[in-house]
Amino acid sequence: MSIDATQAPSCAARPATSGVAIIGYGVAGVNCAIALRCSGYAGPIRVFSSTSIPPYSPILTSYYAGGEKSYEECFPWTEAELSDLDLEVLADCPVEHLDPAAHLIATPRGDFSYSKALIATGARPATWGYPADADCKPLVLRTMEDAERLKAALCTEPRPRVLVSGASMVALKALEAALARGCQASIVGVNPHVLDFNAVPETAARFERGLAAKGVKMRFGTSIASVKGPEGGPYAVSFANGESEEYDLIVVAHGVVSNLDFLPEGTLALDRGLLVDRFMRTSDPDVYAAGDIAQSRELITGESRIIGIWKNAALQGAAAGKAIAAELVGREPDGSDAFEGSFITNTIAVDxxxxxxxxxxxxxxxxxxxxxxxxxxxxxxxxxxxxxxxxxxxxxxxxxxxxxxxxxxxxxxxxxxxxxxxxxxx
Ligand SMILES: Cc1cc2nc3c(=O)[nH]c(=O)nc-3n(C[C@H](O)[C@H](O)[C@H](O)COP(=O)(O)OP(=O)(O)OC[C@H]3O[C@@H](n4cnc5c(N)ncnc54)[C@H](O)[C@@H]3O)c2cc1C
The missing domain is CATH 3.30.390.30 (FAD/NAD-linked reductase, C-terminal dimerisation domain)
Structure with missing residues (x-):
């Protein structure tokens, strides 16, 4: 499954039209496009995508790697639905530079102007804390390519002994995929329990009992200190607590980092993510942000935070689309269309x-x-x-x-x- 990149005319042939630019073709980007069209915006929408495949769900990557979902099931929108949006999708065309003052987006295929732009580039996995000199390049989980690599690794025979480093939701999803493939799986985390920052010790401990019953070996309050071994493994892993064990495969899920490398420092107000108002406007009136790179109101504390969940990204993308459509016809966005904030929700089942x-x-x-x-x-x-x-x-x-x-x-x-x-x- 891939997008036909040849459908997009080359930059040289293209007049410097503006319209709406959507940077990032994930759930936030798609929902912005839907809201734009549903709000009556009929002008050009140019989507910049760093990948050649249609928008997919990162949520389903672990189920694909674990064999519970097919490749096709990871794509929430049909070709026909996406085609109805009448988008000009520039596949395999990562944005390299955004200049809000000049309203210009630089890509490997040239520069493009815009009237309004949405940044919806999501996040990528971080491997902070994993030893830089480790002999094993760890696997991570976010994109379909990551999922392909994990799937292939989990399906080798004999089944690999898998170590998952990190104890958050993504780490547990990778662990679940390993168990689903019949692998022997272990987890290591620096905190005292699984489910970092989502569970109190009592609920985390019950979850750990469930994992132990499935044969998962757990180490908490420690981290990987060194990884030694020949290319392809097996790897001798030493932990900071002095223990050591042999593994064939290591998956690291140590959090995420926002995909904002194309944004020159100091251009837009930024904390851990881009700061936005209730219409997803950044500090530049013509640049919006939504999804995992946007920092909006967390309703319980009232603080501005990134809440990296699917529903949030969808609602934020939609709020941005409606606001852009309103502003392009000279209207103030309607308060009822605003994104007033959210709070984190999680559901996960492991074996x-x-x-x-x-x-x-x-x-x-x-x-x-x-x-x-x-x-x-x-x-x-x-x-x-x-x-x-x-x-x-x-x-x-x-x-x-x-x-x-x-x-x-x-x-x-x-x-x-x-x-x-x-x-x-x-
Ligand atoms: C393994 C896993 C499990 C998860 N489970 C859940 C769950 O159970 N429930 C839940 O609610 N959420 C879950 N999430 C989180 C959820 O997937 C995200 O919150 C959501 O996908 C964010 O959407 P987004 O549009 O902001 O980013 P993304 O979906 O990441 O889309 C961003 C897109 O931008 C593209 N891009 C990046 N840089 C550039 C660039 N420079 N130029 C052009 N394009 C670029 C990327 O290729 C990507 O396609 C999970 C995430 C992972 C990784």
Whole structure:
């Protein structure tokens, strides 16, 4: 599956038209294009994509690597749907430089002007902390190419012994893929538990018991110190705690870094991501940002944060599209179309053990956790004292020993999420 790059005329033949530029063809970019067209914008939309394949879901990459999804299933939009958007897609055309003052985008195929631009370039995996002199180049997971590499590595015979470094959602998804392929899997994390920053110790510990029951070996509070071995393995891995073990394959999931290398320093207001208002406008009135590179309002704390989840990227892309369409016809964007903020939600199941969380999971002097353990579920509800002395639910996380759709755990997750939303409104 690939985009026909030849459909896009060469830069030399192209007049310097402007219109809307979308940098990054992921969920945020696609939703911006949908919102533009649904808002009546009929002008040119030029999409710059660093890849040759149509927009896909990074969420599904681990399921593809693990054999639970086919390659085709990783593409949420059909060719016909994308074609209805009437986009000029420049495939394999990464943006190399953005000059907001000149309204100019530089690419390997030349320079392009724009009236309004959306930056929706997402993030890439980071390998911070992995030894620079390691003999094994680690695998990471974000793109379909990453997934192809992981799939091929997990499918070798005999099945590889896999070490996953990191204990976040992406790390656990890679671990799940390894288990699904029948590999012997281990995980190592610097924090005391799995599910970094998403779980309280009690729910994380229940999740770890679930992993242990499936034969996963876990090391916490330590990291990989060195990796030695011939090309292709096996690799002797030494840990900072003095232990060592042999592995055939290492996957690293140590967080992500925003794809903003094309943006000259100081051009747009930036923290960990691009700072945006409720219409996804950056500090430049003609440049918008959405998805994993945008830092918007986190509703529980009121702080500006990147919330790297699919729904957020989709809603932000849509809000940007509607605002751009309004501004291009000289209207102020409508307040009802604004993106007012969000909070983090997570659902993950690894080989039958289910974890669901939403909102806050860390404790502060104003917060307390109420833990409830039953035969098959541990749930932590996080309450926060408000200025008027009452308490509101600001988060929960739960682990269930089984993953059954429509089960009590899923109902509980949905109801608690709804209660957080309600408490934010009141
Ligand atoms: C393994 C994994 C599991 C996940 N699981 C979940 C989950 O269960 N639930 C959930 O809500 N979220 C999950 N996420 C997060 C979710 O996938 C992201 O939040 C979402 O995809 C962000 O969308 P985006 O459009 O901002 O970025 P992306 O989907 O990354 O799209 C950005 C696009 O921009 C392109 N690009 C980058 N640089 C350039 C450039 N210079 N020029 C042109 N194009 C460029 C990239 O190639 C990419 O196609 C997961 C992510 C991963 C990696």
């Amino acid at each position: 039958g053990t289910l974890f669901i969380s939403a909102g806050a999971s860390t404790l502060t002097p104003e917060r307390r956790a109420v833990i409830e353990e039953s035969e098959d579920i541990t749930v932590a509800r996080i309450y926060e004292r408000t200025a008027d002395g009452t308490e509101r639910l600001v988060g929960f996380n739960l682990t269930c020993d089984e993953d059954i759709e429509g089960s009590r755990a899923y109902d509980m997750g949905a109801i608690l999420t709804m209660r957080i939303e309600k408490s934010l409104r009141s």
